[in-house]
Each structure stands twice: as C-alpha cells, then as structure tokens.
Amino acid sequence: MIYTLTYESVIVKPMDNQEMGLLLEQSRNNNIRDNITGCLIYYMGGFIQVLEGDRTKVLELYEKIKLDKRHKNVHMFSYPR
Numbered sequence: 001m002i003y004t005l006t007y008e009s010v011i012v013k014p015m016d017n018q019e020m021g022l023l024l025e026q027s028r029n030n031n032i033r034d035n036i037t038g039c040l041i042y043y044m045g046g047f048i049q050v051l052e053g054d055r056t057k058v059l060e061l062y063e064k065i066k067l068d069k070r071h072k073n074v075h076m077f078s079y080p081r
C-alpha cells in the first residue's frame, strides 16, 4: 500500500531559478532511485509537498527534509498511519 505524507514549510530566503533547479534535480534523482513520487508546490514564500511511496522510505526522506536549511517551520499536516 502506498504511504502518503504532506507537509508545509516556509522558505528561509527567496530561491532563484538556479537554486530551484538544483533542488528539483536532486529531488528527482533521489526519488526515482527510491521509488518516491509526489508533488512540490512553491507558493507565497513557502512549500507544500506531497510524498508517496514505501512508508519507511517516505519517513526517512521526511526526516532529511526537516533538517534542510533551505526552509524552516516544517509542519506535517497528514499524519503517519
């Protein structure tokens, strides 16, 4: 069964196209490797991301994302089951 997790966060400083490109490239490469899919929305100074995949892989990724210095106030609003 596919596990889904959704969070929101606030950017630390505005990201330009190059920074966003790097983030997307890194994320896509890792997510293909780990069989994770989802959606990332960058809007009004923050992110919303839906992550879907194997429960352990998604939770491991979320722990890494929480520590990422490119954003703050990471708040999950769909809870692990």
Ligand SMILES: Cc1cc2nc3c(=O)[nH]c(=O)nc-3n(C[C@H](O)[C@H](O)[C@H](O)COP(=O)(O)O)c2cc1C
Pocket: 023, 026, 027, 028, 030, 031, 040, 047, 049, 061, 064, 065, 066, 067, 068, 070, 071
């Ligand atoms: C808003 C945001 C979304 C991210 N989404 C992903 C993601 O979907 N997949 C991913 O691997 N890393 C994502 N990252 C990057 C991770 O925080 C982390 O830097 C990365 O997974 C480390 O990859 P590495 O182990 O290859 O160095 C995201 C970072 C931010 C700030």
